[in-house]
Amino acid sequence: MKAVRTSSRSASTLAMLAGILAAGLVLGVAELIGAFFSTRSAPLIALGSTFIDFTPAWLKDFAIDTFGTNDKLALFVGMAVTIIILAAILGYLAWRRWILGVAGVLFMGAVMVAAVVSRAGASVSDAIPSVIGTLAGLAALRLMIRKLHSAQPQTETTTNDDDGAFNAGGSRPVGASTNARTSVSRRGFFAAAGVTAVVAAATAAGGAVVSGIRNTVNVARERLSFPAPASPAMPVPAGVDVDVDGVEPWLTPNPEFYRIDTALQVPTIDVDTWELRVHGMVEEEIRINFQDLLDSELIERHITLTCVSNPVGGELIGNAKWLGYPIRELLARARPTEDADMVLSTSTDGFSASTPLPILQDERDAILAVAMNDEPLPLEHGYPVRMVVPGLYGYVSATKWVIDLEVTRFADATAYWTDRGWAEKGPIKTQSRIEVPRPFGNVAAGTFRVGGTAWAQNRGIDTVEVQIDDGPWEEATLAAEYTVDTWRQWTHEVQLEPGSHRIRSRAYDPDGVQTEERADTVPDGASGWHTVQFSAE
Known part of the structure; x- marks a missing residue:
């Protein structure tokens, strides 16, 4: 047995x-x-x-x-x-x-x-x-x-x-x-x-x-060329980067740009078949193809994007140069009705975002982007066309692989993340991040330069302050500002005695100091002063 x-x-x-x-x-x-x-x-x-x-x-x-x-x-x-x-x-x-x-x-x-x-x-x-x-x-x-x-x-x-x-x-x-x-x-x-x-x-x-199909699309992507922008980006002035080893570069390379989306398989879209439909509460429905975009008056802008899931001090943020067509111009052609207040953008993978209509119509540079850092959009970042909207978290604005814009009302339609408990509108909160020293790192005692980045897209950073241990708040030195739509680096020189230390930072925008109150990322983004523990030897 x-x-x-x-x-x-x-x-x-x-x-x-x-x-x-x-x-x-x-x-x-x-x-x-x-x-x-x-x-x-x-x-x-x-x-x-x-x-x-x-x-x-x-x-x-x-x-x-x-x-x-x-x-x-x-x-x-x-x-x-x-x-x-x-x-x-x-x-x-x-x-x-x-x-x-x-x-x-x-x-x-x-x-x-x-x-x-x-x-x-x-x-x-x-x-x-x-x-x-x-x-x-x-x-x-x-x-x-x-x-x-x-x-x-x-x-x-x-x-x-x-x-x-x-x-x-x-x-x-x-x-x-x-x-x-x-x-x-x-x-x-x-x-x-x-x-x-x-x-x-x-x-x-x-x-x-x-993979072969994907490679075919990638080959077509690499062969794309774009006309000179009707409105080129301003030259980047000297001094936007601080000279502190460990602080992230002011311009984020494409391979290092964060990626957060709902697509488990990156869509592969043929530019010859791509089409964007603008419809809903408009007087005239609009359909445009990729060549229509290239034939339009494109603008070039540096814009910093932030994910709503970025915790205090997190890395889900990046700054890039974008080439695209102003969304306000496209909406002007469609002529939204007076009672509309939202644009529901939809991706080819089914993701959707609800963006306040007035934000897409004002003077900020919200665009349908076709290029990123002087090359066609990478597949992972929305090729062939994505939305880029300064001042809003991506979950309500940065739709990749976008194929549909429905002009509607918040009262009548909801989007992917708002259906899952996130806030209806997602303005980016003012934040400051410490990048040097690293959490629980060891640095040399004596004179030491700390550094980091602050952002308040569409408002701008006026001041950054730093506090070591329980000492007074001291004003940091800000790097040159490019525009209010990009992040801003900062540095500060401190004197460190051997032992354990704590550093905190806070940023000011034109409305005042960022809130000290700690908040989770849900439902509308994290808040609080970034704190780093480290040691000096």
Whole structure:
């Protein structure tokens, strides 16, 4: 009986392996076939997007605070672990009773289909890859489970029901011929498992196809050229950067610019097919294509963007030079009605943002950007067109891959994040960040230069003050100001005795000093004075 129990445990392990391989086949076939459908048919992306949609705000904030810009990678790792565990359980259930395995696989297939068809812009046909993948996985699981049953040592009174359940009876062995058949069946199981594993690698093939499409778009992007702006950016004066090692550069390179969005798969959009629709509460609906934008009078501006999820002292902020078309000019052509007060912008991936209409119509340089730091927008930052609006957090303004502007009212429509508990309007709060010294770092005692950055987009920074330990607040030296729409660096020289120290900073805009009151990022951005603990030796 001990040998039978050992064999049963081994079979359980192999059944769980069969479930994992079958799940890999489901996703592999679905991803491969999905490469020939729209990007919305990818089941993994759809499942991830659905998970994000139903994730509470506190968990999203935890993910961003913990993983930063690696939050999407963390999500995929978590999804992979979850899928492996569920697939192993389904494999075991299928071995014990086949009908349970069937029900489990079909249920998971239905979840995939529901996730796919619920994505913005998806059609019923986008569910075809998931359906085919589910059927392929079910067939492979059936084959492996049958081989596994056949590979089990049999006794004269042991039977195998049609549905795959075991009914154990006596323990007298049938004979050597049965053992031979068992050995052959076990080899058959491993052969079936091997074939399933190989076919499951179609995920890589499907990914390669998608990658090829992405590369095609990237090649087209790199070949783009833009006309000279009708209104070029002002020259950057000397002195916008402070000479303190460790302070972030005034102009953020594209690869280092923070990325926070809801797109698990970066959209790949052909500029020849891109179109923006302006509609809703307007006297004239407008449709423009990419060439229309290039033929318009483009402006070039340096603008600092900030994410609402940026904690006090955080790094979800960057400054870049943008080239684009003023949104106020486009709205002027559409002529919004007097009772409209909001523009709902929508991305090709379904994200939406609600921006106050007056802000898009005033003299600030809100633009439909096509270039970033003298090159076409990177795919991850909204290629071919995104919104850039000074003075507002990105969740209510910085829609990437934008394809739709609906002029409407806050009373009549809501956006992606406002549906999830964030504030309706998101003006950027005045903040100052200490970048040197680093938290819990060690510096040389004596004369030391601290440094950092402050921002109050669309208002400007007038003063920054620094406090060491419990000493008096001292005014820092500000770097040159470019415009009120860009951040401003600062530095200050202090005298440090050996030991542990604390430094705090606060900024002033034209309305006064930033608030000391600590607030979380939800619902409208963090606030409070940045504090850093460090040591001098």
